[in-house]
Amino acid sequence: MAEEEKKETPREAQEPEETGAEASAAEAPEAEAEESPAPEAEAEETFTVTREQMEKMEALARQLEEQRDKFLRLAAEYDNYRKRTAKEKEGIYADAKIDTLTAMLPVYDNLERGLAQYRDEDAESPHRKGLEMVFSQFKESLAKLGVTPIDAVGQPFDPEKHNAVMHVEDDSVGENTVVEVLQQGFLLGERVLRFAIVKVAN
Numbered sequence: 570m571a572e573e574e575k576k577e578t579p580r581e582a583q584e585p586e587e588t589g590a591e592a593s594a595a596e597a598p599e600a601e602a603e604e605s606p607a608p609e610a611e612a613e614e615t616f617t618v619t620r621e622q623m624e625k626m627e628a629l630a631r632q633l634e635e636q637r638d639k640f641l642r643l644a645a646e647y648d649n650y651r652k653r654t655a656k657e658k659e660g661i662y663a664d665a666k667i668d669t670l671t672a673m674l675p676v677y678d679n680l681e682r683g684l685a686q687y688r689d690e691d692a693e694s695p696h697r698k699g700l701e702m703v704f705s706q707f708k709e710s711l712a713k714l715g716v717t718p719i720d721a722v723g724q725p726f727d728p729e730k731h732n733a734v735m736h737v738e739d740d741s742v743g744e745n746t747v748v749e750v751l752q753q754g755f756l757l758g759e760r761v762l763r764f765a766i767v768k769v770a771n
Contacts, residue, residue: 684697731764
């Protein structure tokens with residue numbers, strides 16, 4: 570029995586006992602967590618100003634608002650000026666274009682009259698072919714500039730596009746119908762460049 574007690578004694582000696590320092594170290598984090606205070610909200614800063622300083626700030630605020638209003642008015646005036654000048658430039662360009670094209674239309678009339686002088690048997694004439702080529706090129710140039718002929722023959726008379734100088738009686742066509750174009754009219758876009766001079770039936 571004495572030997573068994575002696576053998577058990579070393580086992581008991583091997584189990585370490587917690588010292589006071591170790592126990593306090595284990596409990597320290599919990600104590601620190603409990604003792605750390607919650608962060609306090611930052612207090613708003615307040616300033617004290619004199620009456621004179623307040624009046625100066627109000628005067629500066631008024632000046633800032635006045636300058637802002639002036640800037641907005643200036644920006645609006647500039648925008649209106651830009652739009653107005655752009656519109657004026659477009660109008661000047663359109664007027665100059667109309668004046669130039671109107672001055673070129675007599676050339677169209679003369680080429681058309683020149684071709685009308687040839688008879689059907691002159692179809693192979695080199696002079697007629699040359700004139701036809703020039704006339705065709707001239708019409709292509711007008712088309713590229715936005716000029717289109719007014720379609721008149723067989724159409725109802727339109728006082729906004731046609732200028733009637735003659736009336737004839739013709740039962741084969743309807744009333745107020747254009748039967749002949751005496752001078753070709755032209756449009757520049759939707760604008761009348763030259764009225765068509767026409768003969769109207771009935």
